[in-house]
Amino acid sequence: GRRVVAVVNQKGGVGKTTTAINLGTALAAVGRKVLLVDLDPQGNASTGLGVAVRDRAVSSYDMLVNDVGIERVATPTKVPNLWVAAGSVELSGVDIELVDAPDRALRLRKALNAAESLDFDHVLIDCPPALNLLTVNAMTAADAVLVPLQCEFFALEGLSQLLKTIERVKASLNPHLTIEGIVLTMFDKRNNLSAQVGEDVRATLGHLVYETMIPRNVRLSEAPSHALPALVYDHACAGSQAYLQLAGEMLRRSKPA
Amino acid sequence: GRRVVAVVNQKGGVGKTTTAINLGTALAAVGRKVLLVDLDPQGNASTGLGVAVRDRAVSSYDMLVNDVGIERVATPTKVPNLWVAAGSVELSGVDIELVDAPDRALRLRKALNAAESLDFDHVLIDCPPALNLLTVNAMTAADAVLVPLQCEFFALEGLSQLLKTIERVKASLNPHLTIEGIVLTMFDKRNNLSAQVGEDVRATLGHLVYETMIPRNVRLSEAPSHALPALVYDHACAGSQAYLQLAGEMLRRSKPA
Ligand SMILES: Nc1ncnc2c1ncn2[C@@H]1O[C@H](COP(=O)(O)OP(=O)(O)OP(=O)(O)O)[C@@H](O)[C@H]1O
Ligand SMILES: Nc1ncnc2c1ncn2[C@@H]1O[C@H](COP(=O)(O)OP(=O)(O)OP(=O)(O)O)[C@@H](O)[C@H]1O
Ligand SMILES: [Mg+2]
Ligand SMILES: [Mg+2]
Numbered sequence: 001g002r003r004v005v006a007v008v009n010q011k012g013g014v015g016k017t018t019t020a021i022n023l024g025t026a027l028a029a030v031g032r033k034v035l036l037v038d039l040d041p042q043g044n045a046s047t048g049l050g051v052a053v054r055d056r057a058v059s060s061y062d063m064l065v066n067d068v069g070i071e072r073v074a075t076p077t078k079v080p081n082l083w084v085a086a087g088s089v090e091l092s093g094v095d096i097e098l099v100d101a102p103d104r105a106l107r108l109r110k111a112l113n114a115a116e117s118l119d120f121d122h123v124l125i126d127c128p129p130a131l132n133l134l135t136v137n138a139m140t141a142a143d144a145v146l147v148p149l150q151c152e153f154f155a156l157e158g159l160s161q162l163l164k165t166i167e168r169v170k171a172s173l174n175p176h177l178t179i180e181g182i183v184l185t186m187f188d189k190r191n192n193l194s195a196q197v198g199e200d201v202r203a204t205l206g207h208l209v210y211e212t213m214i215p216r217n218v219r220l221s222e223a224p225s226h227a228l229p230a231l232v233y234d235h236a237c238a239g240s241q242a243y244l245q246l247a248g249e250m251l252r253r254s255k256p257a
Numbered sequence: 258g259r260r261v262v263a264v265v266n267q268k269g270g271v272g273k274t275t276t277a278i279n280l281g282t283a284l285a286a287v288g289r290k291v292l293l294v295d296l297d298p299q300g301n302a303s304t305g306l307g308v309a310v311r312d313r314a315v316s317s318y319d320m321l322v323n324d325v326g327i328e329r330v331a332t333p334t335k336v337p338n339l340w341v342a343a344g345s346v347e348l349s350g351v352d353i354e355l356v357d358a359p360d361r362a363l364r365l366r367k368a369l370n371a372a373e374s375l376d377f378d379h380v381l382i383d384c385p386p387a388l389n390l391l392t393v394n395a396m397t398a399a400d401a402v403l404v405p406l407q408c409e410f411f412a413l414e415g416l417s418q419l420l421k422t423i424e425r426v427k428a429s430l431n432p433h434l435t436i437e438g439i440v441l442t443m444f445d446k447r448n449n450l451s452a453q454v455g456e457d458v459r460a461t462l463g464h465l466v467y468e469t470m471i472p473r474n475v476r477l478s479e480a481p482s483h484a485l486p487a488l489v490y491d492h493a494c495a496g497s498q499a500y501l502q503l504a505g506e507m508l509r510r511s512k513p514a
Contacts, residue, residue, distance in 0.1 A: 010298075011269070011299065012268070012270040012386035013271060017411065041388075042411070092387070092388055099356055129385075132352075153478065153479070154301045157304055161346060224410045
């Protein structure tokens with residue numbers, strides 16, 4: 001069956017978009033059919049996969065607000081098996097525009113449920129840096145949440161709030177919601193703080209934390225300026241290899257027993 | 258007179274909080290009386306200045322929603338001359354809670370105007386990574402906007418949207434609003450992308466960009482785990498020196514001719 005994963009962390013700049021793009025590409029590379037839903041008004045995932053701003057006339061905003069089907073929003077990317085439902089700046093109005101709609105938290109789930117026939121094996125949802133209605137829509141539509149966690153002090157501070165929010169969504173909107181895993185990002189083994197945060201997180205959250213860590217690697221931040229995932233831009237670099245490894249670990253973990 | 262500056266960038270993780278804390282500390286170190294308003298539900302600036310979560314029962318949220326005066330919210334920090342109006346997680350509800358209030362964008366300005374007698378020379382407002390009602394309140398209350406810009410591709414992508422939003426707020430809510438400046442953060446001269454982004458920004462925005470650049474410096478990210486600004490934690494490090502230099506440049510630029 002299809003697996004829907006929301007990539008979430010309200011802390012900004014922790015690697016949500018970089019993880020969504022490169023994990024999506026890695027899953028596509030092993031033959032899975034993947035849809036990346038860009039739910040961030042910044043539209044970074046769309047840019048990183050080469051969708052020009054002028055081609056975002058119909059976007060994930062329309063799926064939430066105008067009941068437009070995914071088949072009209074999803075477009076193929078340069079990566080075989082990888083499709084993207086682009087984000088647009090209009091998404092920043094969703095909290096207010098849907099404030100009176102009783103089903104405001106369920107819009108994305110309804111759109112995804114109506115599109116089962118599109119045969120995606122994986123749906124990854126890139127979220128904005130906030131625990132707002134967009135992120136709640138993603139968590140309500142998802143089977144699980146993937147949390148990129150930067151190995152920095154401020155990033156650690158927000159984790160307990162995020163875990164509380166996941167529990168609240170699970171209790172009120174999506175009882176099946178689980179944590180797919182926590183992936184340490186921008187890990188720099190020469191940096192004490194990085195190592196310390198990594199140890200703290202593993203000590204408290206144990207098995208939830210992937211073995212795979214994503215190292216700080218400049219090639220990951222260069223790739224989007226070429227509108228390519230790092231795996232295409234430089235498949236041999238440490239960043240790309242780490243995301244291939246993460247995809248493997250994710251597939252092994254979620255395999256039905 | 259008092260100068261109110263909003264530290265804004267909807268891109269996440271670009272150094273807004275680190276800039277607000279350390280620039281605030283540098284201004285306090287040269288004898289200015291400074292108030293840092295933490296408008297981010299994450300409350301990172303409050304944590305970085307040592308305000309425990311249990312001491313945030315009254316926070317900047319109450320200034321916006323419950324008409325509580327700044328004198329009841331602002332508390333001194335370990336740094337002489339530096340006060341903070343702490344943020345709290347309740348801030349994340351402001352967009353929805355004030356949706357029907359006609360003056361929803363003016364709440365912070367009203368609170369600051371009612372507190373002129375507190376004699377602050379500078380007010381710095383740390384904003385969340387979004388162009389939402391919290392950030393609009395900050396821009397409406399401010400004399401100017403300071404934009405920390407990380408030297409990365411995704412960070413550059415959001416700049417034009419941010420400049421448009423500043424123009425919109427200027428046209429509809431705050432005709433005096435100007436751009437205080439753009440400060441390049443996490444600059445790494447060994448990294449081509451960093452240098453390239455820096456050049457591009459200076460080429461298009463010229464004088465708006467500060468001469469001072471904030472280097473990538475691990476001491477800046479270690480300091481918050483000690484609940485201290487970097488200037489107190491390690492005043493001699495490259496990061497601290499850069500923020501002292503930035504404060505000097507900012508004061509020289511905004512001096513009345
Ligand atoms: N492992 C890494 N090594 C080096 N740079 C990275 C790495 N991961 C991400 N980056 C860069 O760091 C910045 C932040 O990453 P990214 O934009 O993916 O985070 P985000 O959580 O999606 O941010 P936002 O909260 O704004 O949505 C980007 O410029 C990205 O290119
Ligand atoms: N010049 C620097 N060198 C090294 N690390 C830095 C620097 N500036 C900030 N950091 C670290 O990078 C991370 C992001 O910075 P910070 O939290 O200040 O950004 P922000 O824009 O406030 O993020 P958010 O969008 O989540 O509010 C933090 O962990 C911080 O400690
Ligand atoms: Mg992102
Ligand atoms: Mg911040």
